[in-house]
Amino acid sequence: MEEQASDKITVVLAYSNYDDAMYVMDFLNSFEYNILQLTSFGYDCARAVNETSPDIVMCNTHLPDMNLQSVVSLVRKGGNGKTKFIAVESAPPARRQAEHLADVSFHSVIPFDYFDMHDKIKSVLSGGQRADITDKSHEIDSAVLRLLGGTYSAGCEYLRCGAEIAADSPDALQGLSKQLYPAIARRFDISSASVERSMRSAIMTAWKDGSGKLAEYFHEKPTSGKLIKLIYEQTKGRYEIK
Secondary structure, X not given: OOOOOOOOOEEEEXXXXXXXXXXXXXXXXXXXXXXXXXXXXXXXXXXXXXXXXXXXXXXXXXXXXXXXXXXXXXXXXXXXXXXXXXXXXXXXXXXXXXXXXOOOEEEEOOOOOHHHHHHHHHHHHOXXXXXXXXXXXXXXXXXXXXXXXXXXXXXXXXXXXHHHHHHHOHHHHHOHHHHHHHHHHHHHOOOXXXXXXXXXXXXXXXXXXXXXXXXXXXXXXXXXXXXXXXXHHXXXXXXOOO
């Protein structure tokens, strides 16, 4: 590949999901990053990183031959302790897995904000704390994971989003159908009906499985609104539902 200006951020991409790859490629081209290699396989990604020492690796959590954590391990064993890894995903289950990988930051493709992604990359490269999630978001994610027992779906993602919106605008909890659910729907470019349906399904699954902590707070299957309120209150340090 043609030599690029030395001040450009260098990137290796590894994507098995074509749509995710196109989102990221468009972003990188818009900001004139230096793309060193694009591959679909983890082994090829690790080899490229060890050969070129890029600033950033952007990739899916799972590749056809290995997962991202294995790629990171190969790179670190090869002596590269500098390159930063960012998992860029569209699927909620992959998001959940990416957020708990060691030595990996995270960014969601949906919604994909180019300037936010650019800021996160700069933060990662500057040696700041994980640029993927704020303390508030991390607390909310942990509460969702704890209450729903680790099973993740689009409905779980919408519940998490609802709690984040409530944290910023508590009044939204007073108007679920007219304020909160439409706000969630706008973030994911779907209908409010789809948001409500997916959240009910996620709660039903967790309630039937009994793998989470819902039964510790509710005597019967909670509504989406009550669960969002619980998540909101837990992250604020108030554990009792009134």
